[in-house]
Structures are given as C-alpha cells and as structure tokens.
Amino acid sequence: MQRRSVTHFTLAASLLLAASGTLAQTKWDLPAAYPATNFHTENLTQFAKEIDTATGGKLKITVHANASLFKAPEIKRAVQSGQAQIGEILLANFANESPIYALDGVPFLATGYGDARKLYDASRPAMDKLLAAQGLKMLYAVAWPPQGIFSKREVTSVADLRGIKWRAYSPATAKIAELIGAQPVQIQQAELSQAMATGVIESYMSSVSTGYDTKTYESIKNYYDTQAWLPKNAVLVNLKSFNALDAATQSAVTKAAADAQERGWKTSQEKTEEYKRLLTGKGMTIHKPSAKLMTDMQQVGALMLTDWQKASGAEGAAIIADYNKLRAKK
Ligand code: PCA
Numbered sequence: 001m002q003r004r005s006v007t008h009f010t011l012a013a014s015l016l017l018a019a020s021g022t023l024a025q026t027k028w029d030l031p032a033a034y035p036a037t038n039f040h041t042e043n044l045t046q047f048a049k050e051i052d053t054a055t056g057g058k059l060k061i062t063v064h065a066n067a068s069l070f071k072a073p074e075i076k077r078a079v080q081s082g083q084a085q086i087g088e089i090l091l092a093n094f095a096n097e098s099p100i101y102a103l104d105g106v107p108f109l110a111t112g113y114g115d116a117r118k119l120y121d122a123s124r125p126a127m128d129k130l131l132a133a134q135g136l137k138m139l140y141a142v143a144w145p146p147q148g149i150f151s152k153r154e155v156t157s158v159a160d161l162r163g164i165k166w167r168a169y170s171p172a173t174a175k176i177a178e179l180i181g182a183q184p185v186q187i188q189q190a191e192l193s194q195a196m197a198t199g200v201i202e203s204y205m206s207s208v209s210t211g212y213d214t215k216t217y218e219s220i221k222n223y224y225d226t227q228a229w230l231p232k233n234a235v236l237v238n239l240k241s242f243n244a245l246d247a248a249t250q251s252a253v254t255k256a257a258a259d260a261q262e263r264g265w266k267t268s269q270e271k272t273e274e275y276k277r278l279l280t281g282k283g284m285t286i287h288k289p290s291a292k293l294m295t296d297m298q299q300v301g302a303l304m305l306t307d308w309q310k311a312s313g314a315e316g317a318a319i320i321a322d323y324n325k326l327r328a329k330k
Contacts, residue, residue: 033072099312105172108301139257142264146227167204208275
C-alpha cells in the first residue's frame with residue numbers, strides 16, 4: 001500500500017515536470033576540428049545559438065573547437081557511434097570509405113564558388129543515401145576557400161616540388177604528393193603550426209584561411225593561387241539522436257542549418273580576399289601560378305578524375321551528368 005502511493009506520487013510529479021518542460025532539455029556535444037576563430041567554427045557557434053533561441057533552450061549544443069574532443073579523422077566515427085550526437089567533418093577525409101566522399105578532393109573539377117555549389121547540389125542525393133546507410137544525416141555543408149600551394153621554395157613547375165616534405169590532410173592531398181613526387185606527411189590542421197615550426201613540412205595545399213589560422217607566414221612565404229578545388233566541411237548528426245527530438249525541435253534544427261549553410265558559403269567567399277590581404281600583410285607573397293605550374297597541376301587533376309570515375313562507376317557518372325546539367329543552365 002505504502003509502496004503504491006509512492007509510485008503514484010512519483011508518476012504525478014514526473015508528469016508535472018514534463019509538462020513544465022524541465023525534463024525535456026537535450027544536450028548535444030559538437031566536436032569540430034578547426035580553431036574557434038575560424039569562419040566554419042564561428043558559423044557553428046551561431047548555428048548552436050540560433051537553435052537554443054528557437055527552441056527556448058530545449059536543445060543546447062556545445063561546440064568543442066580545435067579537435068579538443070576528437071581528432072579530425074575521428075569525428076565521423078564518434079557521431080556514428082553516438083559518442084557525440086553531432087559533429088563537423090571534412091568530407092574529403094573519408095575518401096577511403098566511399099568515392100562519394102572522395103569527390104570532395106578531386107582537383108580542377110569545380111574551381112570556383114559557383115561550380116563548387118553546383119557540384120555539391122549534384123552530389124547531395126548520393127551523399128544523403130550514403131550517410132543514411134551509416135546512421136547519419138547531413139545538416140549542412142560549407143566550402144573552404146579554393147586550394148592553393150604554400151611553399152618555402154619558389155615554384156615555377158611541379159618539378160620544383162619533387163622530393164619536398166609535403167603536408168597532406170586527406171587521401172587526395174597525399175595522392176597529389178605522390179603524383180608530383182613530393183613526400184607526403186599526414187597532419188591535421190590542429191597540429192600544422194607545430195609541424196611547420198619544427199621543419200617537419202615545407203609545403204602543402206590548402207586555403208588562405210588555413211594559411212592564416214595556422215600562422216603559416218611565420219615559416220613559409222610563398223602561396224600559389226591555383227584555385228584547384230573547394231573541399232567542404234559538413235555538419236552531421238546521428239540519425240537516432242535527431243529522430244529522438246520532437247517535431248518542433250527538429251524543424252528548428254533544419255531551419256538553423258539551412259541558414260548556416262547560406263551564411264557559410266557567403267562568408268567563405270567574402271573572406272577569401274580578406275585572408276589574402278591579411279597574409280600579404282604578414283609578409284607572404286600571393287603568386288599567380290605560372291602557366292607551366294597550372295598545366296602540371298591540371299594534369300594531376302585529370303589523372304585523379306579518371307581514377308575517381310573508375311572507382312565511382314555509374315553512380316559517379318550520374319553525379320557528373322547532373323553537375324554538367326547545372327553548369328549548362330548558368
Ligand atoms: N583547410 C583544411 C582543409 C581544407 C582547408 O582549406 C586544412 O588544411 O586542414
């Protein structure tokens with residue numbers, strides 16, 4: 001008897017608590033790999049804030065910047081396994097899992113923001129299918145600025161890069177090293193400053209944004225603006241965690257994600273010029289690559305595209321066909 005009344009009381013109390021919303025708060029951890037001041041991370045912080053506001057504090061997302069919670073290559077696995085509910089990854093890092101991710105590292109397929117966006121749109125259905133099969137859902141993706149070459153040495157053709165210590169951040173950037181005869185070393189951005197300071201690397205391909213964030217100008221003075229491709233960061237959520245949210249919270253997340261995506265692409269493009277100015281101010285020379293360097297690099301891109309087409313088969317061909325359709329529209 002005594003026992004039953006306690007049970008009733010507990011039940012009534014929890015119903016009351018649930019009704020007032022105090023039991024309904026959800027907390028998510030969001031591991032990210034880039035510094036808090038990077039434009040992707042700032043965008044994530046705003047995204048989290050907007051969700052907090054829109055849900056009246058029901059969903060709280062904590063952004064863990066600079067690979068402080070998980071290292072860059074571990075973030076995807078952490079979200080898949082539910083160790084983190086949401087996370088930001090660099091799609092190209094997962095090229096070995098599927099050609100759909102590898103597409104994000106193919107040089108000279110899409111070299112400006114307009115084309116990069118079209119390639120993203122064309123790849124999104126295949127990407128969504130792949131992610132769903134892995135228990136994940138993409139909330140949004142944003143391009144990095146175009147990729148160019150940072151080098152200690154002045155470079156007029158890829159022959160000048162032969163034998164050089166080259167930092168790679170993805171399978172594709174390691175493949176480029178292999179094709180040009182450089183020596184690749186896998187280093188994520190969070191460890192890049194130290195690798196340069198200790199002389200572990202003397203060149204790498206990335207964006208002016210990363211060049212600035214990692215103070216590359218302190219050891220490397222040349223940047224060749226090859227505008228080879230624009231890899232993307234993507235914000236992924238664990239499907240179970242997302243499905244556990246009520247409908248109103250889900251739509252608040254989706255809405256904030258759509259806004260973050262538009263804001264992110266715009267900021268990325270606008271900041272490209274600003275980062276060039278900042279790097280120049282710090283003593284870096286932004287070079288227009290020589291015609292020879294460009295044709296050499298384009299050859300590398302053509303080889304990598306052929307490999308990608310072989311690996312991706314009919315699914316890849318459909319993406320490229322959609323991409324070309326979007327480009328023809330103008
Ligand atoms: N910066 C990241 C990936 C692409 C980019 O522009 C990096 O260098 O690690």
